[in-house]
Amino acid sequence: MNIRVRIACMTLAVVLVGGLGGAPVAAAPGETISLAFLAGYKEDVLRANIAKFEQASGIHVQIDASPYDDLYKKTLLSLSTSANRYDVLFMDEPWVPALADFLAPLDDITKQMDLADFVPSTVAAGRYRGKLYALPVDPNVQLFIYRKDVFQERGLKVPDTWDDVLHDAQALNDPSKSVAGIVTTAGSDQQTGLYMLLLIWSYGGDVLDKNDRPSAETPEARRGAGEFVQLLKYAPPSVQSYSFADVNKAVQLGKAVMAIQWASGARPMEDKANSTVAGKLGYAVMPKGPAGRDPMRGVWTIGIAAKTSHKDAASKFVQWITGKEFGTAAALYPATSSAIHSPRVSVLQDPKVDAALPYAPALLANLRIARSRTRVPQWPDIQEALRQAAAKISTGAISVPDGLKELDASLGRIMAK
Amino acid sequence: MERYARGGLPWLAPGIAFLLLIDLFPLAYAVVISLYSWWLVRPSDTRLVGLGNYAGLVTDPQLAHDTAVSAVFMAGAVSLELVAGLFLAVVFARRARIFDLVRPVILLPLFITPVVSGTMWRLMFHPDLGIVNYYLRRIGIAGPPWLSDPGLAMVALVLLDAWRTIPFMFLVLHAGIVSQPHEFFEAAMVDGAGSWQTFWHITLPLLRYIMVVAVLIRAMDAFREFDIFYVVTSGGPGTATETIQMLNYRIFGFGRVGLASALSTLTLVLVAAMSLALLRLLGRERTA
Amino acid sequence: MRRSARAAGPALLAAVVLAWTLIPLVWMLSASVKTELQLYLRPPRWLVVPPVWDAYRQVLFQVPFAQYFANSLVVAAGTTAGAMVLGALAAYGFSRFAFRGAATIRFLILMTRMVPRIALVVPYFLMMLRLGLLDTYTGLILAYVSFALPFTIWLMIGFFDEVPRDVEEAAFVDGCSRYRAFRDVVLPLAAPGLVVTGIFAFLLSWNEFLFALILSGVRSKTLPVVIAGFNTDVGPLYNEMSAAAVLVMIPTVILTLVLQRHVVRGLTLGAVKG
Known part of the structure; x- marks a missing residue:
């Protein structure tokens, strides 16, 4: 009997030893809020500036940073199961419709804010079904990037339409010198689906129609995807293995004359230590197709959990991180990999910022006309289906019409779930 | 012996109770969840669908594809590890000094964090900054884009698994060989048997039981491997290296909890079947 | 020649x-x-x-690396302690008592090791949520002890089997209870083997990734998650990733090298004995 008691005690001891290591983070004197954030360079920018907010407000911010692929999973799991782990959430804009049910509407907060300073399309990134659930922090948009020096030398004008791009890409492509006409990704990287969608938009197509029904199988979509496949003929030979970082590397090492790349990739292109073409790049508005000019928007936004018990502190933080002071500090942060830009017109037009970021005017111009991916809660699933279809189409594993047919079928399954 | 027959329970109880609570309870919970259509994005729409999730999974060609990927990885990794491990074990069998020299280094890959070894592999096989392709080019071979080629990405992953676990095979088989009675070998030598014959007719049969155990342990580990896939390819390019575990993670990532749990349950059934086969096989080996 | x-x-x-x-x-x-x-x-x-040294500077000072390192250490130590205590008791039970179904139970325990961890993530998350243990050391330790326990028990059975029963019998004759005999006689004799088992449990916890990724947060984040964080939306930051990986690797390498002889013994014991 004695043995049993002792064993029970030992077991209890084990559980207690574990229990002792509860909360190692020292409690701050004031209020503490918990923030789900993206790990990596954006985290660095935030951590470098957070002390200013903490000192001014007396609010302590716990930053839980996760890798990109896992941030959505963790955020969704935590919000949906009432785990209440986070008071404030950093979200890529396609996640907003899926998470909107768990977010507090921000219309109260914005009454006290000067929304007019934000580029309007960035505010739209946080809106879903007429309500504002998130505010923009880091606006991202696809840019058209070209080598000013090469274009000048060859007497070429900056292309205005996709056909111009195709024409110039053909003329500038020189495999013998390892210089490609244009660089994007082609293959199974996430970006390929987004580039293809960009072209599909410009030709008047989309993956979902106005009533959110699959619409990948239209003549417009076929023309847009077809144009994308045409462009890839003048891309670097190993483009099928490219990802976001490789597009950047190709530009930085002078291996491509034109590129479509997100603004978040432009920072390292202007870093003299890592880029051979710093200062030689031009940034333009996205070329247009028959249906218009549609640079894709991808704004990082900030929202507040509906169930938070620190609503005031969370609101203060949201106002600070979307504010001018942080926006300017972030835009000027000496990062080499990438940065946080600002959704505020006043920051993007600040001469100091323009001097540090030569692409700031193009960022602003493209943001003003930017288009968002369809706002449906199923978007993460859809983007995965798009990625798989684009991988097959761009590598020639399947024809454009067959690929779009497959995509349409996948979209049907996703929307039916 | 009678003295030992009773009284074992209090010793076992804490451990077994712990496993039941922390391991089996969540498993049972997963089975329950698998009967529901539960999308994290719309928790209020959660409803009982019985075997609906299973029906959806079984008809999804992706599951068949990913099962094949898991099987290829398992077969490729384990056979490479067995052959290499056996080879090393035999060569170093009677050379204690050389063995002592390599042992500390050989142990390292086994214990290095899988996420860390995955990082090494990305650095090694990267088309531009990797050294594999650079040195291949030096000897006149145009290096392929390893991690973005569907077939070669799997090869790279198999090599990584081999890098990590050949040491396990080697050490286990080495211990097995060293523990074999010397008389057998001496008798064989006296009979004039060559080293190849000795290996084939004496070493190998004596090692059979150990080999079966080691291979099965490794096969199970390879089946549930997650970390290196996550770090090195994330299941890509496309879904070329997406195993069942990665598929599960992807489905879970979209918030389709019911569907993911159904896949977990299917996986568990598969593991149970493999375990049973293992039990049978071991029983037979031991009596043989 | x-x-x-x-x-x-x-x-x-x-x-x-x-x-x-x-x-x-x-x-x-x-x-x-x-x-x-x-x-x-x-x-x-x-x-x-x-x-x-830029990458190290970035890793060490831009993120609270020391905190994550401490988290990893505490969780690994807790896991080791838990698995050792529960494992030693159970292993002693298997080693010294014969009862019906012992072989089957031993086998079933081993089988729990084979369960893919992804299958456990969601239910475990919900369980820890109900218990209020999300993002705590305890939550991670409980999970890791359950992962470590099967092999801990199996290895320890082997080590206890090697301790001759006569030694305990002598202790019984001297009037020791079984528990005293276990604690004062058997445990010290099996100590070298137990150390090896402890190292394995420690490393399992140190290296675990998936549960740490989903369950941990600001208060309990462990190191493998930090490495994965350098895989950003603009591509992997290879230098920082490497620096973080090197830092995570250091304790592993030291442990392995210092205790290599014992580690080899523990590794081979299970399989060779069969």
């Missing part, structure tokens, strides 16, 4: 094995002390003089 040739073969093989094992390690080490541009230089520079 022939003799030296025969010795040269294995020596050469040993060299190949060493190279195969060490090259990936050294290349990562080298990547951690370079700039990004130096990483892309061809031909590859194995050694950059002077080394560039």
Whole structure:
């Protein structure tokens, strides 16, 4: 009997030893809020500036940073199961419709804010079904990037339409010198689906129609995807293995004359230590197709959990991180990999910022006309289906019409779930 | 012996109770969840669908594809590890000094964090900054884009698994060989048997039981491997290296909890079947 | 002549094995002390003089690395303690008592090791949520003890079996209870083996990734998650990733090298004994 008691005690001891290591983070004197954030360079920018907010407000911010692929999973799991782990959430804009049910509407907060300073399309990134659930922090948009020096030398004008791009890409492509006409990704990287969608938009197509029904199988979509496949003929030979970082590397090492790349990739292109073409790049508005000019928007936004018990502190933080002071500090942060830009017109037009970021005017111009991916809660699933279809189409594993047919079928399954 | 027959329970109880609570309870919970259509994005729409999730999974060609990927990885990794491990074990069998020299280094890959070894592999096989392709080019071979080629990405992953676990095979088989009675070998030598014959007719049969155990342990580990896939390819390019575990993670990532749990349950059934086969096989080996 | 040739073969093989094992390690080490541009230089520079410490500076001071390191240590220590206590008790039970179904129970325990962890993530998350243990050391430790327990029990059965029963019998004659005999006689005799078992449990916890990724947060985040964090939306930051990986690797390497003999013994015991 004695043995049993002792064993029970030992077991209890084990559980207690574990229990002792509860909360190692020292409690701050004031209020503490918990923030789900993206790990990596954006985290660095935030951590470098957070002390200013903490000192001014007396609010302590716990930053839980996760890798990109896992941030959505963790955020969704935590919000949906009432785990209440986070008071404030950093979200890529396609996640907003899926998470909107768990977010507090921000219309109260914005009454006290000067929304007019934000580029309007960035505010739209946080809106879903007429309500504002998130505010923009880091606006991202696809840019058209070209080598000013090469274009000048060859007497070429900056292309205005996709056909111009195709024409110039053909003329500038020189495999013998390892210089490609244009660089994007082609293959199974996430970006390929987004580039293809960009072209599909410009030709008047989309993956979902106005009533959110699959619409990948239209003549417009076929023309847009077809144009994308045409462009890839003048891309670097190993483009099928490219990802976001490789597009950047190709530009930085002078291996491509034109590129479509997100603004978040432009920072390292202007870093003299890592880029051979710093200062030689031009940034333009996205070329247009028959249906218009549609640079894709991808704004990082900030929202507040509906169930938070620190609503005031969370609101203060949201106002600070979307504010001018942080926006300017972030835009000027000496990062080499990438940065946080600002959704505020006043920051993007600040001469100091323009001097540090030569692409700031193009960022602003493209943001003003930017288009968002369809706002449906199923978007993460859809983007995965798009990625798989684009991988097959761009590598020639399947024809454009067959690929779009497959995509349409996948979209049907996703929307039916 | 009678003295030992009773009284074992209090010793076992804490451990077994712990496993039941922390391991089996969540498993049972997963089975329950698998009967529901539960999308994290719309928790209020959660409803009982019985075997609906299973029906959806079984008809999804992706599951068949990913099962094949898991099987290829398992077969490729384990056979490479067995052959290499056996080879090393035999060569170093009677050379204690050389063995002592390599042992500390050989142990390292086994214990290095899988996420860390995955990082090494990305650095090694990267088309531009990797050294594999650079040195291949030096000897006149145009290096392929390893991690973005569907077939070669799997090869790279198999090599990584081999890098990590050949040491396990080697050490286990080495211990097995060293523990074999010397008389057998001496008798064989006296009979004039060559080293190849000795290996084939004496070493190998004596090692059979150990080999079966080691291979099965490794096969199970390879089946549930997650970390290196996550770090090195994330299941890509496309879904070329997406195993069942990665598929599960992807489905879970979209918030389709019911569907993911159904896949977990299917996986568990598969593991149970493999375990049973293992039990049978071991029983037979031991009596043989 | 022939003799030296025969010795040269294995020596050469040993060299190949060493190279195969060490090259990936050294290349990562080298990547951690370079700039990004130096990483892309061809031909590859194995050694950059002077080394560039930017990546380490970034890893150590931009994120609360020391906190994550401490988290990893506490969780690993808790896991080791828990698995050792529960494991030793159960293993002693299996080693010293014969009862019906013992073999089956032992086998079932081993089988729990084979369960893919992804299958447990969601239910475990919900369970920890109900218990209020999300993002705590306890939550992670409970999970890791359950992962470590099966092999802990199996290894320890082997080590206890090696302790002769006569020793305990002598203690009983002296009036010791079974528990006293276990604690004062058997445990010290089996200690070397127990140390090995403890190392395995420690490393399991130190290296675990998936549960740490989903369950941990600001208060309990462990190191493997930090490495994965350098895989950003603009691509992997290879230098920082390498530096973080090197830092995470250091304790593992030290433990393995210092205790290598014992580790080999623990590794081979289970399989060889069958």
